[in-house]
Amino acid sequence: GESVGLHLPTLSVQEGDNSIINCAYSNSASDYFIWYKQESGKGPQFIIDIRSNMDKRQGQRVTVLLNKTVKHLSLQIAATQPGDSAVYFCALGGSQGNLIFGKGTKLSVKP
Amino acid sequence: DSGVTQTPKHLITATGQRVTLRCSPRSGDLSVYWYQQSLDQGLQFLIQYYNGEERAKGNILERFSAQQFPDLHSELNLSSLELGDSALYFCASSATGEQFFGPGTRLTVL
Numbered sequence: 001g002e003s004v005g006l007h008l009p010t011l012s013v014q015e016g017d018n019s020i021i022n023c024a025y026s027n028s029a030s031d032y033f034i035w036y037k038q039e040s041g042k043g044p045q046f047i048i049d050i051r052s053n054m055d056k057r058q059g060q061r062v063t064v065l066l067n068k069t070v071k072h073l074s075l076q077i078a079a080t081q082p083g084d085s086a087v088y089f090c091a092l093g094g095s096q097g098n099l100i101f102g103k104g105t106k107l108s109v110k111p
Numbered sequence: 112d113s114g115v116t117q118t119p120k121h122l123i124t125a126t127g128q129r130v131t132l133r134c135s136p137r138s139g140d141l142s143v144y145w146y147q148q149s150l151d152q153g154l155q156f157l158i159q160y161y162n163g164e165e166r167a168k169g170n171i172l173e174r175f176s177a178q179q180f181p182d183l184h185s186e187l188n189l190s191s192l193e194l195g196d197s198a199l200y201f202c203a204s205s206a207t208g209e210q211f212f213g214p215g216t217r218l219t220v221l
Contacts, residue, residue: 032208043213049209096168
């Protein structure tokens with residue numbers, strides 16, 4: 001079946017450094033991938049998405065990389081700020097239009 | 112603010128009881144999704160409605176049911192509650208593609 005895994009449950013970075021959060025998935029038929037950010041006490045917030053016909057997509061300070069060969073997805077955050085502290089989830093579009101979420105990586109930014 | 116609203120924000124109840132969680136999607140969004148977030152299971156898809164009709168089902172227990180009304184708001188009904196049902200329940204809405212999540216309802220079953 002479809003599943004999504006995260007490599008690291010926690011990540012601590014220095015303010016101003018770049019952050020890289022990784023994710024692996026099992027279903028090679030998946031064609032839609034999304035990163036969400038969840039701050040404490042709030043719902044998941046869309047960050048960036050990518051379709052399987054692309055291998056890279058950039059947003060404001062964020063970049064998503066997709067490697068379909070090894071079924072790996074990563075989120076890069078440039079110049080990480082204290083406001084980036086949150087739990088980050090990768091998700092893939094399921095066969096029913098739902099989202100299948102990974103377990104999440106908690107990003108802590110040290111000042 | 113995602114534009115999706117959920118009430119109540121917190122709900123405390125006892126085992127065996129029944130509760131109803133409410134969700135109002137973003138204006139114009141026809142799809143509503145319900146998710147459960149617990150510490151051990153993470154974010155799990157429960158059920159989707161599209162314009163009043165059930166569209167997809169995930170890991171939803173038989174004790175749980177949902178509906179979407181003509182004004183597109185949705186309700187998730189949880190009955191015969193067990194301690195293990197304590198979790199955050201999120202709804203999300205979408206037009207096409209991107210799903211926007213509400214702030215969630217935190218359910219505590221004592």
